[in-house]
Amino acid sequence: MADWHRFNVRGDGVELAAFSYGLPGETTPGKPVVLLVHGWPDSHHLWDLVAPQLAEHYRVYAYDTRGFGESDRPAQVAAYRLDTLAADMFAVARAVNSAGKTHIVAHDWGSVQAWETVTTEGADDAIASFTSVSGPNLDFLGEWARGKLANPTPSNIAQALSQVASSAYTAFFQVPVASDAFFRAFGSDKVWTEFLHFIEGTPRENATFGPTLRDDMINGLKLYRANIRGKLASPKPRPTRVPVLEIVNDHDIALRPAIYERTHTHAANLWRKRTTTGHWLPYTNPDYLATTAIEFIDAIENGASGTPNTIDRAHVTGPAGDLIGKLAVVTGAGSGIGRETAYALADLGAEVVLADIDLAAAEATATDCKGKGVLATAYRLDVSNTGAVTEFADQVRNLHGVADIVVNNAGIALAGSALAATDEQVDRLFDINLRGVISGSRAFGRQMVERGAGGHIVNLASAAAFTPSRDLGLYSSSKAGVLMFSESLRAELAEHKIGVTAICPGIVHTNITSNAQFAGAADEDATREKVDGFYAKRNFTPDRVAADIVAAIRKNKAVVPVTPEAEVGYRVYRFFPWASRIGARHKLAD
Template sequence: MSTRPHRYVSTSDGQHLAVHTHGSPDRPTLVLVHGYPDNSTVWDALIDALLPDFHVVAYDVRGAGRSTAPDDRSGYLVDRLADDLRAVVDAVSPDRPVHLVAHDWGSIQTWHAVTEPEHAHRFASFTSISGPDLDHAGHWLRKAPDGVRNVLRQMVRSGYIGFFSLPGLPEAAWLSGIGGLALAGLERVGGGPRVPARRSTRDHLNGLALYRVNMPRRFARPVERRTTVPVQALAPTHDAFMVEQVQSNAGRWVEDFRFHRFQGGHWSLRSNPAPVARRVRAFVEEIESGTSRPKTDPALRRTRRHGGAFAGQVAVITGAGSGIGRCLSFELAERGARIVAVDIDGPSAERTAELCAMITPGAAARRVDVTDADAVRGLAAWVDDEYGAPDLVVNNAGIGVAGPFLEAATEDIERVVDVNLWGVINGCRAFAPMMIEAGGGGRIVNTASAASYLPSRLYGAYSATKAAVLALSRSLRGELAGRGITVTAVCPGLIDTGIISNARLSGMGEIGRAKERLNRLYRLRGYTPEKAAARIAGALDSDPELVPVTAEAHVGLALSRLSPAALRAYARLAPPV
């Protein structure tokens, strides 16, 4: 067990909690609440990372570490645990609200505390790591807002709860050492710590009551629990026990909510605390500075279709001045993201940002030519200074060129390569290193096209650039997989975005008439950029490699795999213009 200096704080029912304090009380106070079957030593690495800037308090929850344990199982009710947190906060910072950071069961009890109106004024912010509010989780399981598949995934990962509820068997597993071996293996999932945590048999046995007394009643009769305390939820990408949707859905119940992913497993805060420390530091500094982003109108929050998968995230979108880029900006803003709208047309980008800010505050606009590598690097530096590393980068800017390849002007081919391919390359090279340094968990989305796998006599140069984007995206996905960054290629198909009106046409007769015929084809197809944006945003939940949007994009992809000869024959046909 830890030999760190500690003091005891008494609870309302006579328990004594061992409280460990670090750093100067003159700094903002962080209170760390551990989970099961841990004790406060689980925070040691994170404390070292945070100590220069904060007054850090960690305590052993009742029944763990050096704290006393109640004689009766009812002493582990989540209401008691929330009252313990209040007692610790009152003891270590009686005159100033504290910032809470909690993990696993520590998050569960802390959620309970921050959603109690009589306690909320004591808390300046709450960072939750791998732990939901039980009532929120109960509603999520019942209503399945993120789909039945995710509910089933969570039920599989929560199978241990049923085991912990059995009489005698969990105790036998811990006492025999079998449980400890299984836990050591689970700790290493996602690159977790190789050195076992400092736990005692007492930690393992006492905490079983947490499951036995709280889970049945909270899941059977969940109630609505809301809070005005700013909350950020941090979800490891390889959590063995939690699907991230349970945590992101908490945005339905919180006025000021942010959700971020980071690379690692359930206990990676021990082996790689830097991503957690970075998010905690940025969040607390924002709250302490008084510049926290304005809260979204509650009426608007109630109209959102999703609980917060993108809530508080920073999304950089190029080509955001029109078409799919603008509509995707609106869609992600509706889902809680802070948008950085980027376009070569500055006023159009500003208009997108202005409208996004009416949905979710915190949007901004930047005029950038994505073909200029220095300008894109400058954009990345500005985003990092203003927001920190983005959670999502959408390299969407693109232009069209049509007509026989041999008749196309050289400058037209060079321009479409510069925008469609080099624009994506510049975006990936500018933002990916920043996202890796921040701890991973981010997403890069590159807009390719169904033309990337559908050859055409009409779109040779355009298809070449989009095929290159698709190949680059697939390769980069493999390269960045070990760094916690996912890469997705989007292949929209025929979307009525107005791209033809701005496209360069060669060898197609009278240009104005040719554009009108092509525009008519897109209008007849009738697939709007709004529908495309909703499809893209919804698909990102599962981090797919490829997102075909329209029916023809799906059919073309299937034919490219099953019957490439049919596509070669199609490419020899004259286009219908």
């Protein structure tokens, strides 16, 4: 167990067991004070792996909320109303920091209680900041649900039903005899450890419970019975001026990300970080949670985040895009699909880091992205240089943080005879198209795995990867390598909740065709002009590919054929490969 030292605090009519991490005399006066608040069915031991990291920077305290752990356990359901729990939190905050403001980090029902606290009048005089993990404001949630039902569009109904399905267990929790008996039978440390491991991969050794777990499970059900029906039936949302960081977990078993979409209408100072993590973040990803909380608290204390821009990009000033708080890296961002993808990611609120061998082109894209109200930075990068790619990934991590999304888009075209191509042309093609993708995926993928908060890698393949052609043998080989590498990497990284997508466009008009080389062509310029003209007439623009890239990230798709001819070619090659082989004999420039 962690180095907790108990003392008592008088709450609203109950004795609360409070704890300092380390003896109070061991902490340095003047450091910011952080108060950790657990949810159901936990106790202060929820924070055993987070508190030591926070204690390197702050004076750290926690407490068992009423009904849990070593605190008093009122028998009446009414004793667990949120206004009473908020009074408890204020009492503990005053006890641990009577002369200053306290930073709150709270999870699950602890976060629900903290929302009640920070929306209480005068809260900004006592609370310096609030980091919310997997626990909404119930008044905000009730308002959100009523708004969806009042405007029953297919999207709104789908979002409401998704949350109803995720919250179905709360109906069972309202039934005292049945739910109490269930947890009396199955509420053991071993069962709960295996549940967390099965649901979201929580390392078994991270699940640190106190000796009161079964009793906490049963008694803590009073939180649900005292608050949910009343709050959702008659929400009374109140504003807060306390700075709030919402950590939104895409894989939260109980709470869908959509329910947070209107928080900004009540929280005047709101930041949001969204990752492919699960509900029990303090157990499953304690390092990520501690790092994120430290960055936010430092930003509030010092006016600047510990790691440049990681918190700055998460600031919510209006209706937030799906990717606000995320960092996206795009190679080949100076034109075509790379540029349009940068625009699409910026439109959704992501900070974008843009790389291209043509720095001026990347800077132009960055300027346009800044006009959309996001942070954007351009770098020169030759993806054929593996060492340069690794250095670039390290530079991004040091200056911007670990990327959440990486789009390995940079590529070139080489058409014509495989026999006529020079060795230099072949080396350059594979160094850029295949090795560049592998290098980018490896460098950024390692960082994502180390962080432990998921991510997504998008690799640009091509319909040529599964459409053989006598004139595209070398190009097709490079893209087929990208496709198979992406499928294999997806399998490797799945356990880390890192998605990998291979995007396979067909005939898309970009400057890749106007710059393509045609090995063995009698008149290369004329051939290039003819092919480029055909692509121009096809008029499938790169912004449409970018839209499919964003959709693939959202839905974590494995392989995405983009154009109609790519869709057809993908299926023909899978089910009628002989037809693909016959078609491969057709000359590209005919």
